[in-house]
Amino acid sequence: MSDSGHKTRQRRTIGAPLRPGFAFRLAMRESRHGLRRIGVYVASITLGVGALVSIHSFRDDFARSVQEEADVLMGANARLSGDVVPGPEIEEVLDSLRDAGAGVAxxxxxxxxxxxxxxxxxxxxxxxxxxxxxxxxxxxxxxxxxxxxxxxxxxxxxxxxxxxxxxxxxxxxxxxxxxxxxxxxxxxxxxxxxxxxxxxxxxxxxxxxxxxxxxxxxxxxxxxRHEVFLEIPDENERRAIRDRYDELFQTSDVTFRTAEEQAQSLSNGVRFLGRFLALVGLAALLLGGVGVASAIHVYIREKRASIAVLRCLGAGQGTAFLAYLSQAALLGLIGAASGVVLGVALQEVMPIVLRGVLPVEVTTRISVTSVGAGLGIGIWVAVVFALIPLLQVRDVPPLAALRQDFEPPRRRFDPLRLGAWTLLGASVLSLCAYEAPNVELGLAFALSLAVAGAAIASVGVGLMFVTRRYFPSRASYPVRQGVSNLFRPQNQTISVTLALGFGAFVIGTIVQVEGALRDDLTVSFGSGRPNLLLFDIQTDQLEGIRSLLPLDVRGESETSPIVTSRIASINGIEPDSLRSNPDPAARPEAWALRREYRNTYRSYVGRAEELVSGRWWDGTAGSEDGIEVDAGELPRVSLEIDVAESLRVGLGDTITWNVSGARIPTVITSLRSVDWGQLEPNFFAILEPGVLESAPQNIVMVARIEDPQARARVQRALVGAFPNVSALDFSRVQEAIDAVLSKVRQAVAFLGGFSALAGIIVLIGALATSRMQRLREGALLRTLGARQSQVMTVLFAEYLALGSIATASGLILAVVAAALLMPNVFEIDYTLRPLPILTIWGVVVCLTVLTGLVSSRDLLRRPPLPVLREASE
Amino acid sequence: MGESEAAEVSACGDTSGCEQAAVRAKARVERTRNVMMIVAEGLKKSYTSGGRPLPVLQSLDLSIEADSFVSIVGPSGSGKTTLLGLLAGLDEPTSGRVLLDGEDIFSFSEDGRAAFRAERVGFVFQTFHLLPTLTALENVLVPLELRGEGNEARGSAVSLLERVGLGGRLDHFPSQLSGGEQQRVALARAFSNRPKILFADEPTGNLDHETGASIVEMLEHLNQEANTTLVLVTHDLALAERADRILTLGGGRVVEDRPGEGSG
Known part of the structure; x- marks a missing residue:
C-alpha cells in the first residue's frame, strides 16, 4: 500500500533544530550494543588501512634511508660515467678538479x-x-x-x-x-x-x-663502463661543476650525476613498486568499504523502529541522520585506528619480505604522514560508503512507530542520493589516482573497479530474477524455501553477491596475472630459443669459436655482426643544429641523437621483429603499409619504430652514419617493431648487406645447446682459447631474475592476502548482519514443526546458491580483466588457467556455506523461543 | 512538581476516586474557556492499493478541548490508528487540515512537525517502543535532549522514573525490564517534555489486565496533573469509558460522539 497524501500545500520553512550534541550522545549510547553486531566490518577496514599504512610508511622509510645513505650508496658525492674512455677534454676537467682538492677515482x-x-x-x-x-x-x-x-x-x-x-x-x-x-x-x-x-x-x-x-x-x-667518482662534499661546488661543464659532458657522452640524484632515482624505482602494492592494499580497503555499506544497510533496517520513535519524539531528519552517521564514523575511526596499529607492525615486516630487492638496509620509523593518511582514508572510506545506506534514515517515517509495515512512497529524484553517489565515485577516483603509480593507471584501476562492481551487482539482480522466474517448484520444501530466500523482501542477495563477487574478482585477477607473468618468463627462455649468447667475438675468431660448438648445433648457431656507429647527420643536418631546433615536436630526443649505435647488417627479418611499415630489401611489405621508397644509389636502412619516433624521422629520410670516421649515408626504407623482452640480439638500425662488411666490427653469436654439461664445456674452452669473448648462459640469467622476481611476487602475494582476508571478513560480516533475520525465520520454522535437518537444508540451499553464483560472477570478471590486462598492460598473450580459478571457486563456496552454517548454529542448538525473543529485541 | 502534589497524585493512585474529582472539577473550570486543543477539518485519507484508491478516512471533522481526555474506539480497520497518526502529524492527509494548539501542523515541513512534537506532543505506544540500546533513564531523557535540555533535565527525568516506581532501575536496559515496567518508562518519557497533548495508541494492548489497569491509573494521574489533552486509541471499551468523551469510528467517519464516565 502506498501513501497518496497530497503534497501541494505551501510549507512553512520552520524546521526541527539540528542537535549535534544529542546525535553524538545517542550514537555513543547506541554503539554500546548495536555496533557489536556490525563490528566485524571494523576488521575489514582495519586490514585495508593496515596494508596502506605499512606500504606508505615503508615507502617513506625507504626514501629516507636512501637519502641518508646517498653518499655511501654512491661511494662518492658525484660520478661521471660513459661507455667510452674519457677523452682529453674530460681529462683536463678531472685534472683541474684534482688540483682544486677533489678526490678522483x-x-x-x-x-x-x-x-x-x-x-x-x-x-x-x-x-x-x-x-x-x-x-x-x-x-x-x-x-x-x-x-x-x-x-x-x-x-x-x-x-x-x-x-x-x-x-x-x-x-x-x-x-x-x-x-x-x-x-x-x-x-x-x-x-x-x-x-x-x-x-x-x-x-x-x-x-x-x-x-x-x-x-x-x-x-x-x-x-x-667507465666511471669516475668524485669526492666534492660542497653541494655548491657540485652545482658549479654541472653548470660549467654541462655542455662538454653532453657532447662527450658523459653523464654527470650527484649522489642525491642517484638516491632519488633509486627511491623512484621502489616508489613505483610501492604504488603498485598500494593499489592492492587499496583494493582491500575498498572491499572493506563495500562491507561497511552492506552492514549499515542492514543495521538501519534493524533500527527502523527506533528511528521512527525518535522522529515521533521530535528528532528532525538531520538529527536522526547525524546520530547514525556518527556511528559509521565511529566504526571507521575504530577500524582505521586499529589499522594504523597493524600497519605500523607490518612496517617492520616489509623490509624482511622485500629483502634482496632493496638496495639499502631500510630503517623503520613511524611516519606521521602515513599514519595520518591511513587514519583519514580509513574513516573517509567508512563514512563515504556508509552514506548511501544512511540516507535511508531520512526515509523512515514517524508513522512507522504506529504501523511497522508502513513504507513511504519512493522518492522519484533524490538530489542527496545523487550527491552521495557522486561523492563516493569522486572519492574512489581520487584515492586510486593518489595511490597509483600515475593518474592514468589510477583512473583505469578505478574504472575497472566500478565496472566490476556494477557487473557483479547486476549478477545479483539477475540472480534474483532467474531464481524467481525459474523457481525449482518441484524441489523438496527446504530447497524451495532456501532458494526463495534469495528474492524474499529484505534479502541480502545483492550485498552478499557484491562482497563475495568483488573479493573473488580481486583474488582471481591477482592469481592470474601473477601466473601469466611467471609463465611468460619461462617461455622466454623455453624450448627452441637460444640459451647461450657469445659476444665481443672478433671477425677472425669466428671460425675458431664455431669449431668449439658441438657438431649438431654448429649449423644452427646464428651470428650478427656489430658495427659501432654514430649519427653524423639526418637529412643533411648535423646533430648540433638538430638539437637547437626550437620546435620540440621536430627536435630529435638528445639520447637518440647522441648514443653510440651498435648496428648490424643482414638479409632477413629477425625472430623478435615485425616489419611494420615500408618494404624489406627483398620487397616484403610491412604489416601496416607497404610503401616503397626509392633509395636511388644510397644504401637502405631499417629502423626500429620507437627510435625512429625519437629521432623524428620516417620512411624516405636519410641518416648519415659515422663509422670509425667514415661517413655512410643511408635511406630509411622500412620500420620494424622489436620485442625487446626476447633474449635475442636485437638492433635499432639494420643496414642492407653489402655496405658495412669491410667496416671494423665484432660479432655476437647465439646458439642453443640443450645439455648443460656441453654448455659448460663450450664456456671453459672459450676462456682458454678466446679470453676476450664473453658468454652469457641464459639459464643463469633466468635463475637470477627468478630470484629477484620471486621476492616481488612474495610481496604481491603478501598484500594480495590482505584482499583475500578482507573478502572473507566481509563475507562473514555480511552473513552475520543478516543472522538475526535468519534466526527469526529458522525459529519460526522450528516452531511450526521443522526438524533441525530441514532448517539446515534450507540454509545450505540458500548459501550454496548465493556462494556459487556470486563467486562465479567475480571470477568470470577476473578472467575478462586478466585477458584485457595481459596484452594491453603487460604485453603478454593471455591463456586461461582453469585450475586456479576452479580452486578459488571451490574454496570460496565452501567458505560461504561453512560460515553461513556456523553463524546459524545457535538456531540449531537452542530452543526456538529464546531465539525469537532475542531476535525481537 | 512539588512533593505535596506528588503525594496527592500518589494517594489518588492508591485509592481510586478521592482527589480525582477535585482535579477534574478544576480542569472543567478551565475547559469553560472553550479552548480547542485539537481541531480536524474535512480530514480525508486514502491509500492506493492495487492501483485503486482505498479511502480510510472520509471528510472527518472533529474538535477536542484543551485538557480533556478523549477515547477513540471502533472495530479493526475503522481508521483509528490512521486518525491518530494524522492528528499527531505523523502522516499527511489526502485533504483537510489539523490544528494543534492553534497551529496548522500540515503547513509545516516534516521537520517542522518534528520540532512541534518535541515541544508540545507526547506519545505512548502499544509496543512501548523504547530504544533498546538506551537505559531507562536515557530513554526518558531523549525528548528533553531533543529540546536542547541536557544535564539540567536529568533531575526531572529521574524524578519521573521514581514516580512511576522505577527509581531503582534507572540503568536497566529495556530487555532487562518486564512489559509493565517498559510501559512505565514509556509513560515517564511521554511526560518528560511536559507536552500539551498526549497521544496513546493501545497503551495496555500488550499487557495483562492487572498491569494494564495500573498503567492506565498512572496515565490518568500524570495527565491530570500536567493538564495534558489526552487522546487514547483503544479496543478496550472499559478503558475507553474512563475518558471524558468517547468517539466511535466506523467506515472512516465518527459514527458516535458521547460523553464517557470521566465527564461526570
Whole structure:
C-alpha cells in the first residue's frame, strides 16, 4: 500500500533544530550494543588501512634511508660515467678538479669469462678495475679484514663471496682473467655501494686499474663502463661543476650525476613498486568499504523502529541522520585506528619480505604522514560508503512507530542520493589516482573497479530474477524455501553477491596475472630459443669459436655482426643544429641523437621483429603499409619504430652514419617493431648487406645447446682459447631474475592476502548482519514443526546458491580483466588457467556455506523461543 | 512538581476516586474557556492499493478541548490508528487540515512537525517502543535532549522514573525490564517534555489486565496533573469509558460522539 497524501500545500520553512550534541550522545549510547553486531566490518577496514599504512610508511622509510645513505650508496658525492674512455677534454676537467682538492677515482667495469683452473669451472663475471681511494664513503667489509686497501697489489684480486661458491674455489686459489692468472686475496663481504640487482645478475672480481689493463680484456668495441667518482662534499661546488661543464659532458657522452640524484632515482624505482602494492592494499580497503555499506544497510533496517520513535519524539531528519552517521564514523575511526596499529607492525615486516630487492638496509620509523593518511582514508572510506545506506534514515517515517509495515512512497529524484553517489565515485577516483603509480593507471584501476562492481551487482539482480522466474517448484520444501530466500523482501542477495563477487574478482585477477607473468618468463627462455649468447667475438675468431660448438648445433648457431656507429647527420643536418631546433615536436630526443649505435647488417627479418611499415630489401611489405621508397644509389636502412619516433624521422629520410670516421649515408626504407623482452640480439638500425662488411666490427653469436654439461664445456674452452669473448648462459640469467622476481611476487602475494582476508571478513560480516533475520525465520520454522535437518537444508540451499553464483560472477570478471590486462598492460598473450580459478571457486563456496552454517548454529542448538525473543529485541 | 502534589497524585493512585474529582472539577473550570486543543477539518485519507484508491478516512471533522481526555474506539480497520497518526502529524492527509494548539501542523515541513512534537506532543505506544540500546533513564531523557535540555533535565527525568516506581532501575536496559515496567518508562518519557497533548495508541494492548489497569491509573494521574489533552486509541471499551468523551469510528467517519464516565 502506498501513501497518496497530497503534497501541494505551501510549507512553512520552520524546521526541527539540528542537535549535534544529542546525535553524538545517542550514537555513543547506541554503539554500546548495536555496533557489536556490525563490528566485524571494523576488521575489514582495519586490514585495508593496515596494508596502506605499512606500504606508505615503508615507502617513506625507504626514501629516507636512501637519502641518508646517498653518499655511501654512491661511494662518492658525484660520478661521471660513459661507455667510452674519457677523452682529453674530460681529462683536463678531472685534472683541474684534482688540483682544486677533489678526490678522483676511476672504476672500469667489463664483463668477462673467468676460469678457475683448479676446478675447471667457468662463468661470465663482472670485472672491475678500481683506483685507490674508492669508495670515498662507507666501509668495505672484507675477509680477511682490511683487504680492500691491499687488493691493488699486482697479481691479486678480491672477489664477491658468490664467486667462491660458484667456482668451488677458496681464498688463495687462482682465477684466469683475460691473459693473466691472478690469486684470490680475499672476499668482499659488503660493499656499501652495492644495489641488490647488481650482485644478483653476476658476482664480481675486483682488481686494480693496472691489473685490468694488463689482462687485455678491453678490446675494440668491448662493452665496458667507465666511471669516475668524485669526492666534492660542497653541494655548491657540485652545482658549479654541472653548470660549467654541462655542455662538454653532453657532447662527450658523459653523464654527470650527484649522489642525491642517484638516491632519488633509486627511491623512484621502489616508489613505483610501492604504488603498485598500494593499489592492492587499496583494493582491500575498498572491499572493506563495500562491507561497511552492506552492514549499515542492514543495521538501519534493524533500527527502523527506533528511528521512527525518535522522529515521533521530535528528532528532525538531520538529527536522526547525524546520530547514525556518527556511528559509521565511529566504526571507521575504530577500524582505521586499529589499522594504523597493524600497519605500523607490518612496517617492520616489509623490509624482511622485500629483502634482496632493496638496495639499502631500510630503517623503520613511524611516519606521521602515513599514519595520518591511513587514519583519514580509513574513516573517509567508512563514512563515504556508509552514506548511501544512511540516507535511508531520512526515509523512515514517524508513522512507522504506529504501523511497522508502513513504507513511504519512493522518492522519484533524490538530489542527496545523487550527491552521495557522486561523492563516493569522486572519492574512489581520487584515492586510486593518489595511490597509483600515475593518474592514468589510477583512473583505469578505478574504472575497472566500478565496472566490476556494477557487473557483479547486476549478477545479483539477475540472480534474483532467474531464481524467481525459474523457481525449482518441484524441489523438496527446504530447497524451495532456501532458494526463495534469495528474492524474499529484505534479502541480502545483492550485498552478499557484491562482497563475495568483488573479493573473488580481486583474488582471481591477482592469481592470474601473477601466473601469466611467471609463465611468460619461462617461455622466454623455453624450448627452441637460444640459451647461450657469445659476444665481443672478433671477425677472425669466428671460425675458431664455431669449431668449439658441438657438431649438431654448429649449423644452427646464428651470428650478427656489430658495427659501432654514430649519427653524423639526418637529412643533411648535423646533430648540433638538430638539437637547437626550437620546435620540440621536430627536435630529435638528445639520447637518440647522441648514443653510440651498435648496428648490424643482414638479409632477413629477425625472430623478435615485425616489419611494420615500408618494404624489406627483398620487397616484403610491412604489416601496416607497404610503401616503397626509392633509395636511388644510397644504401637502405631499417629502423626500429620507437627510435625512429625519437629521432623524428620516417620512411624516405636519410641518416648519415659515422663509422670509425667514415661517413655512410643511408635511406630509411622500412620500420620494424622489436620485442625487446626476447633474449635475442636485437638492433635499432639494420643496414642492407653489402655496405658495412669491410667496416671494423665484432660479432655476437647465439646458439642453443640443450645439455648443460656441453654448455659448460663450450664456456671453459672459450676462456682458454678466446679470453676476450664473453658468454652469457641464459639459464643463469633466468635463475637470477627468478630470484629477484620471486621476492616481488612474495610481496604481491603478501598484500594480495590482505584482499583475500578482507573478502572473507566481509563475507562473514555480511552473513552475520543478516543472522538475526535468519534466526527469526529458522525459529519460526522450528516452531511450526521443522526438524533441525530441514532448517539446515534450507540454509545450505540458500548459501550454496548465493556462494556459487556470486563467486562465479567475480571470477568470470577476473578472467575478462586478466585477458584485457595481459596484452594491453603487460604485453603478454593471455591463456586461461582453469585450475586456479576452479580452486578459488571451490574454496570460496565452501567458505560461504561453512560460515553461513556456523553463524546459524545457535538456531540449531537452542530452543526456538529464546531465539525469537532475542531476535525481537 | 512539588512533593505535596506528588503525594496527592500518589494517594489518588492508591485509592481510586478521592482527589480525582477535585482535579477534574478544576480542569472543567478551565475547559469553560472553550479552548480547542485539537481541531480536524474535512480530514480525508486514502491509500492506493492495487492501483485503486482505498479511502480510510472520509471528510472527518472533529474538535477536542484543551485538557480533556478523549477515547477513540471502533472495530479493526475503522481508521483509528490512521486518525491518530494524522492528528499527531505523523502522516499527511489526502485533504483537510489539523490544528494543534492553534497551529496548522500540515503547513509545516516534516521537520517542522518534528520540532512541534518535541515541544508540545507526547506519545505512548502499544509496543512501548523504547530504544533498546538506551537505559531507562536515557530513554526518558531523549525528548528533553531533543529540546536542547541536557544535564539540567536529568533531575526531572529521574524524578519521573521514581514516580512511576522505577527509581531503582534507572540503568536497566529495556530487555532487562518486564512489559509493565517498559510501559512505565514509556509513560515517564511521554511526560518528560511536559507536552500539551498526549497521544496513546493501545497503551495496555500488550499487557495483562492487572498491569494494564495500573498503567492506565498512572496515565490518568500524570495527565491530570500536567493538564495534558489526552487522546487514547483503544479496543478496550472499559478503558475507553474512563475518558471524558468517547468517539466511535466506523467506515472512516465518527459514527458516535458521547460523553464517557470521566465527564461526570
Amino acid at each position: 676511476r672504476v672500469t667495469t667489463a664483463s668477462s669469462m673467468i676460469l678457475a683452473p683448479s676446478t675447471e669451472s667457468v662463468r661470465l663475471l663482472q670485472v672491475r678495475g678500481i683506483d685507490p681511494g674508492y669508495p670515498f664513503y662507507g666501509d668495505v667489509v672484507t675477509e680477511p679484514e682490511g683487504a680492500w686497501g691491499q687488493h691493488l697489489e699486482p697479481g691479486q684480486v678480491l672477489v664477491d663471496p658468490a664467486v667462491l661458491t660458484q667456482f668451488g674455489v677458496d681464498i688463495g686459489d687462482s682465477l684466469t682473467v683475460g691473459t693473466l692468472t691472478l690469486q684470490i686475496a680475499g672476499t668482499v663481504d659488503d660493499l656499501p655501494t652495492d644495489v641488490a640487482f647488481q650482485t644478483a645478475i653476476g658476482p664480481r672480481v675486483h682488481m686494480s686499474q693496472e691489473t685490468l689493463e694488463a689482462a687485455e680484456l678491453i678490446g675494440f668495441g668491448s662493452l665496458a
